[in-house]
Amino acid sequence: MIMKTDQDVMRENNKKLVLKTLFNTDQTSRSSIADQINLQKSTVSSIIRELQDEGLIEELGIGEASNIGGRRPNLIRFNHKFGFVLAFDLGVKHLRYSINYINGELIRHVSTRLYTNKVKDIFEMMKEIILDVKKNDDTPNGLVGIAIALHAPVSNNRILYSPFLDFQTFNLIDALKELIDVPVIIENEANLTAIYVRDFYRHDQNVQFDNILALNIHNGIGVGTIIEGRLYTGLNGLSGEIGRSIIMSANKKTHRLEEIYSEKAVLDQIGQLKNIPDFTLEDFISFMEKKDEQILAIMEQWVTAIAQLTYNLIQYSAPDAVFLSSRFIAFFPQLLDEIIKEYTAFDPLGSTQIISIDRHIHELTLFGGAALVSRQILGLESYDLFFKK
Numbered sequence: 354m355i356m357k358t359d360q361d362v363m364r365e366n367n368k369k370l371v372l373k374t375l376f377n378t379d380q381t382s383r384s385s386i387a388d389q390i391n392l393q394k395s396t397v398s399s400i401i402r403e404l405q406d407e408g409l410i411e412e413l414g415i416g417e418a419s420n421i422g423g424r425r426p427n428l429i430r431f432n433h434k435f436g437f438v439l440a441f442d443l444g445v446k447h448l449r450y451s452i453n454y455i456n457g458e459l460i461r462h463v464s465t466r467l468y469t470n471k472v473k474d475i476f477e478m479m480k481e482i483i484l485d486v487k488k489n490d491d492t493p494n495g496l497v498g499i500a501i502a503l504h505a506p507v508s509n510n511r512i513l514y515s516p517f518l519d520f521q522t523f524n525l526i527d528a529l530k531e532l533i534d535v536p537v538i539i540e541n542e543a544n545l546t547a548i549y550v551r552d553f554y555r556h557d558q559n560v561q562f563d564n565i566l567a568l569n570i571h572n573g574i575g576v577g578t579i580i581e582g583r584l585y586t587g588l589n590g591l592s593g594e595i596g597r598s599i600i601m602s603a604n605k606k607t608h609r610l611e612e613i614y615s616e617k618a619v620l621d622q623i624g625q626l627k628n629i630p631d632f633t634l635e636d637f638i639s640f641m642e643k644k645d646e647q648i649l650a651i652m653e654q655w656v657t658a659i660a661q662l663t664y665n666l667i668q669y670s671a672p673d674a675v676f677l678s679s680r681f682i683a684f685f686p687q688l689l690d691e692i693i694k695e696y697t698a699f700d701p702l703g704s705t706q707i708i709s710i711d712r713h714i715h716e717l718t719l720f721g722g723a724a725l726v727s728r729q730i731l732g733l734e735s736y737d738l739f740f741k742k
Contacts, residue, residue, distance in 0.1 A: 500722025
């Protein structure tokens with residue numbers, strides 16, 4: 354093993370600074386980069402040549418002279434078409450995927466219904482998608498990485514257990530690596546939502562959210578956590594499994610939080626109440642639009658529960674903001690107002706913001722996965738990057 358010298362390490366760090374600056378800028382010049390990161394122009398020019406050889410730079414030609422005159426700069430920018438990332442979201446009843454350039458920019462987003470929980474069958478669907486997107490490619494390096502969002506806890510790219518899909522009899526990661534030689538990263542969907550917020554969500558210019566909670570309320574309930582700009586996953590990747598919290602009823606029977614207040618639990622409860630088997634989100638929307646009194650009463654309880662959960666999370670971790678991801682709130686934004694009203698009535702300390710991610714709700718984990726893979730490909734895992742949609 355060859356040990357890196359201090360000079361090698363410094364050169365590598367400088368290269369990452371140059372690449373980060375390029376990534377976060379629409380267009381720039383060598384001299385501008387040198388000024389921004391306080392490096393000598395000769396050092397920056399040498400690194401730019403290296404990045405050009407790797408295909409990460411796009412030359413734009415001669416720009417305008419500055420107000421004080423001087424030579425007109427040669428403009429360059431990050432080559433966002435260096436390659437593309439394929440991100441999958443494996444849900445209970447859907448297989449969603451997106452194709453993104455390495456800067457996050459969306460090329461295509463598709464959602465397909467699942468009729469199986471067998472991962473081997475789902476792999477065959479993914480295989481068709483991978484082979485198809487490789488045929489229709491306009492980038493020099495093609496597919497550079499795959500991300501997979503799972504509604505399950507993940508540690509070190511390994512699925513700990515899955516409440517919805519059968520991973521016991523088929524190794525999805527090994528099958529994908531046999532199919533194509535690119536990095537394959539799996540991650541919990543709440544964690545990827547948190548990464549989406551960090552990397553894509555545009556905060557107010559006067560506010561920077563370095564500490565974030567992403568509360569996902571879907572088939573289960575989970576929390577993705579960003580602390581000082583870094584994803585926190587806890588021991589064995591089990592941080593954020595808040596849906597497994599214990600609630601004790603009046604008759605001292607214990608339930609898990611997500612067994613009562615996840616979207617799936619609420620839809621199942623309403624389906625039983627209305628005697629409608631396989632009660633769907635579309636059915637729920639219809640009843641809500643009609644202002645059905647029974648449904649409104651159930652949602653009043655749901656609002657209280659989510660307000661209490663949000664309050665408790667905030668009192669414990671004091672984040673800058675909590676981002677709520679729920680289809681209920683996306684379709685009925687007034688639910689967020691009611692949650693905030695109840696939360697405020699609890700007289701919380703601090704000034705944590707509560708924000709709904711109602712736009713792109715079905716793409717959050719896909720964008721988060723694309724960012725996670727792109728960071729690894731570029732070697733910029735711990736840098737502040739501004740991804741594009």
